[in-house]
Amino acid sequence: MTAVRDFLTRTHGRGRLSWVDWVTYAYLIFGFLIIFLPVSWIALNSVKSSFQLEKQDLALLxxxxxxxxxxxxxxxxxxxxxxxxxxxDWVLNWDDLSAEERAAQDVEGYLATLTGRGFYAMRSHLGQVPALVRDVIARENLPDWLLRYPSMNxxxxxERDVAGVLAPLDPEDRRLLSEFLGIDPFEPNRLVTQILVTAPDPExxxxxxxxxPSFDPNREIFPARRVDNSSDEVVRVPTEGASAERVVDASWGNYFEPLTGRAFGVNVDFASCxxxxxxxxxxxxLLTLLINSMAAFALSKYVFRGQAFFFIAILATLMVPPTITLVGVFKAINATGLSGSIWGVIIPGxxxxxxxxxxxxxxxTIPDELIEAARMDAASEWKIYWRIILPLALPALAALGILSVIWRWNDLILPMVAIAxxxxxxxxxxxxxxxxxxHLSQEHYRLAMTVVSLIPTTLVFVFLQKYITTGIANTGGK
Structure with a gap:
């Protein structure tokens, strides 16, 4: 921390801030914000609920x-x-709970505390109607086609005498079956959550x-219903003097559910990915370091016919956009039987x-005298490569290895061609x-897993960046 403080408090050598210092610090702050703000936005949104993201809530937390x-x-x-x-809360967020979380709730005990229309609404919301209907059919020995009735044409x-089947039942069982079957005037009951707002009564x-249903302080009015149910009319309430309490609630399930294979509507296991x-x-x-170092050893330490041609040909491929070679890569992967295997991603690159x-x-930059001395000591070419060249080229190998990790980890085009x-x-x-x-967007999962995918490359770059700068800085220097 002392080194960081000393670095951030340095001046242009005069003991006070000059225009050069102001420009320098402004440039550092601007660069930091350009890099840090997008990542921070992704991280904060990755723990927002799907409901908050779907509503395009611009709240920071x-x-x-x-x-x-x-x-x-x-x-x-x-x-x-x-x-x-x-x-x-578990009742209000029932639709977002996993199967394990739903099983942990005492639904029957909760419903036992309700009566009247509140009971009817909650038993539908908590998904108890189908199970209760099966119990009634079994208890009253009713025909099984009742379970299939909602899906019939x-x-x-x-052709079915529904009224005759329901007539002998008691009123509560008749109402339950009518709700399940959708017989007029009954329909499936519904329950949604709305924002609790405290505001002056317009009258x-x-x-x-x-x-x-929504609350925007920038609008003049908002539609609402009275919480005490003293009136069932929708009232246009002025936003002036109105307030709504927000609570910080991080949705850590955005991370746990995909990693454990329990993400709703997702057909892949992110842990396997x-x-x-x-x-x-x-x-x-590892293959990149081995093959590239062998090629570099041959091009730098051997003299053979066509050496310049091969080197120029290799450099010329840098000017070819990867998308140009996609068709050829795809055909080569199929021809070699690597399609659908991770080797189809590893070998082509x-x-x-x-x-x-x-x-x-x-x-x-490695002296040729070291190689000649090794040959005079009867060292094989492989031993020269393995025992002399690779140890001396370690800074460049480290830089290439780190860059290769970042390239491979973030690669999308080649996996789409090889294993899609x-x-x-x-x-x-x-x-x-x-x-x-x-038909289904799981942006909360996508943002959370994007953060997970950023962690390895970020750690590699932060802790090993000195090897990148050292290896590249020494490249080509005699």
């Missing part, structure tokens, strides 16, 4: 408004809409609690022209594409 339940119940008297305040329904001016990326990165980097150039330029048809071989970058589909 992962938070949500305090909410109440708004129920819609259908009965003999028609539709009733009312507010149910002070409900447990109109002609099949007309009396008294502070009143309201349930609003992470493992595949590690294997591809490690193996491909094992040799890189940039790596050959970097290592060759560094190996040119085999989900078991997906790498991290391909898995990130799976979190957005045509």
């Amino acid at each position: 992962p938070s949500d408004f305090v909410r109440v339940a708004r129920a819609t119940v259908y009965g003999p008297d028609g539709r009733e809409i009312f507010i149910m305040p002070d409900q447990p 109109a002609a099949a329904r007309a 009396t001016g008294e502070m009143t609690e309201w349930a609003a 992470f493992t595949n990326s590690v294997l591809v990165t490690v193996i491909a980097t 094992a040799a890189t022209p940039a790596g050959v150039f970097l290592l060759r330029q560094y190996m040119l 048809t085999t989900k078991e071989a997906y790498t991290i970058q391909l898995c990130l594409l799976e979190f957005r589909g045509e």
Whole structure:
């Protein structure tokens, strides 16, 4: 920390800030913000709930408004809409709970505390209607076609005597089956959450609690219902003097669920994708260092016919965009039987022209006298390469290895060509594409897994960047 403080408090040598210092610090701050702000935005949004992201909530922290339940119940008297305040969080967030979290809740005990229309709304919201219907059918020995009735077509329904089946039942069982079957005037009951807002009553001016579907302080009014259910009308409430409490609530399930294979609507296991990326990165980097160093050794320390031609040909491939060679790479992968395997990602990119150039330029700085002395001592060419060249070229090898790790880890095009048809071989970058589909968007999972994918390369770059600068700085220097 002392070194950091000394660095940040340095001046232009006069003991006070000059215009050069102001420009320098402004440039450092600007560069820091350019790099840090996007990453911070991703990290903060990765722990927001799916609801908050879908609503495009621009709040900086992962938070949500305090909410109440708004129920819609259908009965003999028609539709009733009312507010149910002070409900447990697990009830309000029931749709976002995993199967394990739902099983841990005492649903039956909770429903036993409710009566009337509140009970009807909650048993539908908590998904208890199908199970209760099966119990009634078994207990009353009713026909099994009742379970299939909601999915029947109109002609099949007309052939069934539903009224005759329901007539002998008691009122509660008849209502339950009518809700399940969707018999007029009954329909499936619904429950949604709304924001709890405290605002003056437009008529009396008294502070009143309201349930609003949305709340934007920049608008003049917002539609809402009274929480105390003293009136079932929708009231246009002025936003002046209104307030809504927000609570910070990080959704850590955005990380745990994909990593444990429990992400809803996602057909890939991100832990397996992470493992595949590690294997591809490690193996491909080792092959890259081995092949590139051998080529660089030959081009820097041997004299043979066509040496300049081969070197120029290797450098010329740097000018060819990777997208130009995609068709050829795809055909080569299919022809060799590597399609659908991680080896189809590893082998095509094992040799890189940039790596050959970097290592060759560094190996040119190694004195030829060391190689001649080794040959006079009867050292084989392999021993010269392994025992002399590689240890002396370690800074350049470290720089190339770090760059290769970053390249392989972030590569998307080659995996799409080689393994796009085999989900078991997906790498991290391909898995990130799976979190957005045509009918279902899981942006909360995508953002969280993007943060996970950034961690390895960030750690590699932060802790090993000195090897990159050392290896590149010494390249080509005599």
